[in-house]
Amino acid sequence: MNTVLSRANSLFAFSLSVMAALTLGCFVTTAFKDRCVPVQLQVSRILLKNIEDFTGPRRRSDLGLLTFHITADLEKTFDWNVKQLFLYLSAEYSTKYNAVNQVVLWDKIVLRGDNPKLQVKDIKTKYFFFDDGNGLKGNPNVTLTLSWNVVPIAGILPLVTGSGHVSVPFPDAYDIMKTY
Amino acid sequence: MVRAGGVAAHLPTSGLDIFGDLRKMNKRQLYYQVLNFAMIVSSALMIWKGLIVLTGSESPIVVVLSGSMEPAFHRGDLLFLTNFREDPIRAGEIVVFKVEGRDIPIVHRVIKVHEKFLPYVGMVTIIMNDYPKFKYALLAVMGAYVLLRRES
Numbered sequence: 001m002n003t004v005l006s007r008a009n010s011l012f013a014f015s016l017s018v019m020a021a022l023t024l025g026c027f028v029t030t031a032f033k034d035r036c037v038p039v040q041l042q043v044s045r046i047l048l049k050n051i052e053d054f055t056g057p058r059r060r061s062d063l064g065l066l067t068f069h070i071t072a073d074l075e076k077t078f079d080w081n082v083k084q085l086f087l088y089l090s091a092e093y094s095t096k097y098n099a100v101n102q103v104v105l106w107d108k109i110v111l112r113g114d115n116p117k118l119q120v121k122d123i124k125t126k127y128f129f130f131d132d133g134n135g136l137k138g139n140p141n142v143t144l145t146l147s148w149n150v151v152p153i154a155g156i157l158p159l160v161t162g163s164g165h166v167s168v169p170f171p172d173a174y175d176i177m178k179t180y
Numbered sequence: 181m182v183r184a185g186g187v188a189a190h191l192p193t194s195g196l197d198i199f200g201d202l203r204k205m206n207k208r209q210l211y212y213q214v215l216n217f218a219m220i221v222s223s224a225l226m227i228w229k230g231l232i233v234l235t236g237s238e239s240p241i242v243v244v245l246s247g248s249m250e251p252a253f254h255r256g257d258l259l260f261l262t263n264f265r266e267d268p269i270r271a272g273e274i275v276v277f278k279v280e281g282r283d284i285p286i287v288h289r290v291i292k293v294h295e296k297f298l299p300y301v302g303m304v305t306i307i308m309n310d311y312p313k314f315k316y317a318l319l320a321v322m323g324a325y326v327l328l329r330r331e332s
Contacts, residue, residue: 084251086289090271100295102271111251132294147272149289151252159272 027155030081039072039146039162041089044122048137050174053130062136064091064129064170066105067122070146072162074116077150085110086149087118093142095135103129105144138172237263242276242285249274249287259287269293 001007045067053061074085088107094100105125110116129136136142147161205213231240244257252274253259261276269275271293278285 086252086272088272092271098294098296100268100293102293104271104291109251127291149272149274157274159270 035077039164041166062131139170
């Protein structure tokens with residue numbers, strides 16, 4: 001410990017270990033927090049079409065077009081270790097060919113510091129709701145849930161589903177109008 | 181002559197005369213040094229492989245290379261991955277995958293999941309559905325077998 005180089009070396013090694021321990025502490029203190037809040041969802045309009053699926057294998061598949069409202073207060077999920085919340089509305093259903101289908105219809109990024117009260121009305125789906133086939137027609141139970149991925153500054157990224165969902169049956173007939 | 185001898189004696193203390201150090205060690209100390217080095221390298225390798233087994237993933241610690249997941253992940257962030265086979269992939273999860281033929285893993289979020297329920301018997305039905313030629317070939321073989329076997 002008598003040259004500048006060896007002192008700088010041990011100082012650097014020590015500060016690396018300290019930072020690693022601090023990061024672990026950050027992770028452990030916020031890892032087990034409950035981040036679930038109640039969510040209100042309503043679907044106001046459903047349209048079903050059957051067109052060529054341009055997002056995947058070019059097969060005539062069912063396309064669902066929905067308009068919905070979401071209300072949620074996300075204040076409780078934020079804390080000092082949360083960088084952002086990635087919200088996504090997903091539709092889950094099962095068909096004759098596929099037991100589990102999950103499609104993300106809409107998403108939003110809420111950064112720390114943004115308004116945590118979420119209220120969106122009359123919004124349409126951001127992503128195309130194509131089924132892998134014709135399983136949406138007359139489907140009795142399509143469940144929409146709002147979930148979020150908590151992105152921390154350092155730690156685990158849990159996927160939390162809000163408490164509150166809405167199940168809608170899809171219409172039996174295809175809509176043949178050109179407009180939506 | 182005295183001065184030349186003095187200079188040669190001073191060099192080893194500055195730490196720059198490596199070969200002087202090596203010559204001073206006997207064979208046993210040299211083997212010990214090599215083994216020490218090998219122990220350090222193999223402990224590091226064991227920790228890495230142990231982490232691969234523990235997490236079930238091929239590459240448990242990765243660095244984010246592109247800015248495609250901003251503002252969630254920035255370039256240079258470290259990601260710890262797990263790959264347990266009982267956990268199904270669900271919409272909204274972030275997955276790291278490698279495309280065939282490309283070395284670099286890709287980090288993206290899952291948007292759609294369509295999962296088939298495949299018991300082993302169902303697999304045959306699905307194959308017959310997807311490849312109708314296979315169905316006809318199977319029928320032809322069965323028909324030929326029934327027609328051509330001898331009643332003994």
